[in-house]
Amino acid sequence: MKLIISSSELLKGVMAVAKAIPAKSPLPILENFLFVLKDRTLEITASDSELTLRTLIEVESTIEEGRIAVPAKHMMDLLKELPDQPLTINTSSESSFVCSWASGESTLPYFPAEDYPEIAGTDETAVRIQFPAHSLTEGISSTIYATADDEIRPAMNGILFDIDTSSTTLVASDSHKLICYTTADVKASEKASFILHKKPAGILKAIIGKDVETVDITFDSKNAVFSFGQTVVICRLVVGKYPKYRDVIPQNNSNILRINRTQLLNTVRRVSVCSNKASNHIKFDLKNGNLMISAQDLGFSIAAHETIQCQYDGEELTIGFKSPFIIEILSNMNCGEIVMKFLDSKRAALIVPAEDEEDSEKICGIIMPIMIS
Numbered sequence: 001m002k003l004i005i006s007s008s009e010l011l012k013g014v015m016a017v018a019k020a021i022p023a024k025s026p027l028p029i030l031e032n033f034l035f036v037l038k039d040r041t042l043e044i045t046a047s048d049s050e051l052t053l054r055t056l057i058e059v060e061s062t063i064e065e066g067r068i069a070v071p072a073k074h075m076m077d078l079l080k081e082l083p084d085q086p087l088t089i090n091t092s093s094e095s096s097f098v099c100s101w102a103s104g105e106s107t108l109p110y111f112p113a114e115d116y117p118e119i120a121g122t123d124e125t126a127v128r129i130q131f132p133a134h135s136l137t138e139g140i141s142s143t144i145y146a147t148a149d150d151e152i153r154p155a156m157n158g159i160l161f162d163i164d165t166s167s168t169t170l171v172a173s174d175s176h177k178l179i180c181y182t183t184a185d186v187k188a189s190e191k192a193s194f195i196l197h198k199k200p201a202g203i204l205k206a207i208i209g210k211d212v213e214t215v216d217i218t219f220d221s222k223n224a225v226f227s228f229g230q231t232v233v234i235c236r237l238v239v240g241k242y243p244k245y246r247d248v249i250p251q252n253n254s255n256i257l258r259i260n261r262t263q264l265l266n267t268v269r270r271v272s273v274c275s276n277k278a279s280n281h282i283k284f285d286l287k288n289g290n291l292m293i294s295a296q297d298l299g300f301s302i303a304a305h306e307t308i309q310c311q312y313d314g315e316e317l318t319i320g321f322k323s324p325f326i327i328e329i330l331s332n333m334n335c336g337e338i339v340m341k342f343l344d345s346k347r348a349a350l351i352v353p354a355e356d357e358e359d360s361e362k363i364c365g366i367i368m369p370i371m372i373s
Helices: 007-020 072-081 133-146 198-207 261-272 323-331
Strands: 002-006 032-038 041-047 051-058 061-064 066-071 086-090 096-101 104-109 127-132 158-163 168-173 177-183 192-197 214-219 223-228 231-236 255-260 281-287 290-297 302-309 311-313 317-322 337-342 349-353 363-367
Touching (some): 002 007, 066 104, 127 133, 133 158, 133 168, 133 177, 133 198, 158 198, 192 198, 261 281, 261 290, 261 302, 261 323, 317 323, 323 363
Antiparallel strands (some): 002 061, 032 041, 032 066, 041 051, 086 096, 096 104, 168 177, 177 363, 337 349
16 A cells, blocks of 8 residues: 555545544454555455444546555654645555654554454445434433433433424433423434433534534444444444333423523522532422422431512412422523423423423423422
8 A cells, every 4th residue: 555645634534434443442453544546546344343434535646546454643642743744655665664754764564454353334224314414413412311220221321312293302301300302303214212321422412513414324223323424433332122101201281480590500509509409409399389399307407498480370389399300400501591390399391491381392392290298
């Protein structure tokens, strides 16, 4: 292999896929980038066997095509220290290659590309959809924080993509809270679904640039492939059946609270300072026109309460929550005002942005109450 490429473009390419390089792998070959040079295009692949990232870079000159696996850490460390200039990469022997620049060169080892494991994609049963990039990143951002760390139920450790004929809903839950994000921009001729683990979901959110308009998604029962621009993300899906989340979404909650999201968030943060550090319990006392939030820790003889003016329509109600869950949901909504809907003190409360309340509840959060004394 021999080529000439811009050092800054090569750095940009390796950094685009570096998130898939494992810190430590039972397969040492996976601690390398796979370089495949063909025509005037360099394909760079990184994988941890569960997640694969691949990108394409235009090279300035291809002198000799080839395929090699190069040490990821050494390659990145070298490129970070080089100013932007033409870089010549040449496999000078059967076990090493030379990176040459205007004033010097570096010799690094490489490994046979044949040792790199074959990356499985999707099969002939695969479903194909197009997802607007903005909706995909917004959907992941709106739900990923609600995923679980559950060894017994691995399906809860990912985001469910529930694709219907009229819309698609992204769902995440840790059993204490459930978040749904629905978009009418994505639909399919038949119902389909898959569960994307939170790690590749987080990487997708991070690497989809603002200039990307559409992400092509292909998935079967084992793998999903996300394609955009010059980048391809291949990931193994979570195997398992996701709970029937629609069954737990409250439909007829008659007690309705409308309140400024930031005001409620800041009040919960202040009051929860005095909650029991083991339970994080806080209490909502709802009456017509105001909401009192209180917390106490009898062990340390501390307590706090604060009353907020609000719009509340319903019966007087006292209900308890874990403050971190309320804070997480409110922090991950971008609206000015939220609506909370309650049935009673023992049933799940529904939280939606006020502006989306009539718009099919694009984003909704469900939080389970706690028993209060």
